[in-house]
Amino acid sequence: MPERNEPLRLIEFDPTAADPADSMPWSAALDSYSTPRDLLDMLTLSLFGRGVQPYYRKQQLDRVRPDAPLRPPDSRIARSVIESDSQSILVLGDGWTLRSDRWADKSATLEVIAVSDELAERIIGESARDAEVATDTDQTSVKMGFWHQGDRGPVRRALPVTTPEWPEIRGNYSAPVAGALDRLMASGPKDIRGRLLLLHGPPGTGKTTALRSLARTWSPWCQADCVLDPEQLFAKPGYLMRATMGAEGEDDESDRWRLLILEDCDELIHAEAKSSSGQGLSRLLNLTDGMLGQGRDVLVAISTNEDLSRLHPAVTRPGRCLAQVEIGKLTPAEARSWLGDTPADVPAAGATLAELVALRDRAESIAVRTEYTDGGMYL
Structure with a gap:
């Protein structure tokens, strides 16, 4: 019986071969753990690895139409795999091979290998043509990216997010805060002096609402992306590079800035962050004021409930922040006007935006209080 694991072998390439792949042995093994999707990978990679179709193209699609074929007209499906959360097809053509994966979240991934780069580009273009749902022209929403660490690496999904215009929500903030946000909203690329935007204050004061409005106001020159797992972003250098450089398959937007929004990441920036978060704080600072930050037009917006005095001094040092805004309660007079x-x-200490919305809408939480007596038992 042969050994299950072969010893590592070094392969020496033949320098006289026209293509290095010609001198590379190629084999693939299937066992009881292999899946039909693994077989699709092998069938595709074998042609690419052996140099039969040496050119590769990939494109990510969002909000794909249910009836989109995701392949060129009149093409032939060689393999099809349907699972609970995905549908994959392998399509063969004259000098090209297409792998299409459609996911449960209505996104899709197209991968093409071909005998020439021009052919690969044409096939992936035909497969993606009219596949996505038409972009909503509603001006109340902005297309934002959402990053998370997936099973196979960093994943970005672009979704439309309802975003209010700044004049419509300006009254939700106290006069000093509204004045500071006025200046921030009016900023452009030429006004960038620091790379960090820090919004701090108690919960319910409207920090997230202000960031959504900022994403809409800056949309002509800046792409806003929300990072759902900031602790993973700064723990994995590869994830950080992907998020700052952009996802594969995106349109070329090299002239646009990128705003990474990190919500409620208190552990990353509080005074003990260096010891508790490892390299996370160092990589954040490098992104905003180091080599990586100088290499890309990237801004980082952080919202936190922490008091400014409890934040790490390296985060709040002069020159680091483009904006550092404490968003607090509205005064009693401002609250009554709202x-x-x-x-x-209205409480004598004023009220947060969330408290004012509850007062206006007479919102009541669903709660039950049960009292027990000494003489009974609750089962």
Whole structure:
């Protein structure tokens, strides 16, 4: 019986071969753990690896139409794999091979290998043509990217997000905060002096709403992406590079800045972050004021509930922040003006935006309080 694992072998290439792949032995093994999707990978990679079709193209699609074929007209499906969360096809053509993966979240991935780069580009273009749902022309939304660490590496999904215009929500903030945000909203690429935007204050004061409005205001010159797992972003250098450079298959937007939004990442920037978060804080600082930051037009927006005095001094040092805004409660006078004719008792210390919305809408939480007596038992 042959050994399951062969010893490592070095392959010496024949320098006289026209293509290095001609001198490379190629084999693939299937076992009981292999899946039909693994077989699709092998069938595709064998042609690419042996140099039969040496050119590769990839494109990511979002919001794909259910009836989109994801392949050129009149092409032939050689293999099809349907699973609970995906559908994959392998399509063979004259000098090209297409792998299409359609996912449950309505996204899709197209991969093409071909005998020439021009052919690969044409096939992937025909496969992607009219595949996505038409972009919504509603001006109240902005297309934002959402990053997370997937099973096979960093993943970005672009979704439309409802974003308010700044004049519509300016009254949600106290006068000093609104003035600071006025300046931030009016900033452009030529006004960038620091790479970090720090919004801090108690929960419910409107930090996220301000960031959504900022994404809309800056959309002509800056692409806003929200990172769902910032602790993973700064723990994995490869993830960090992908997020700052952009995802594969995106349109060439080299002239646009990128705004990475990190919400409620208190552990990354508090005073003890260096010891508790490992290299996370160092990589954040390098992105905003180091070699990586100088190499890319990237801004980082962080929202936190921490008080400024509890943040790491390296984060708040002069020159690091483009904006450093504490968003607090509205004063009693501002709160009463916000409520208008709504009868409500405003606390003497003022109120947060969330508290004012609850007062206006008379929102009540669903709660049950049960009292127990000494003489009984609750089962």
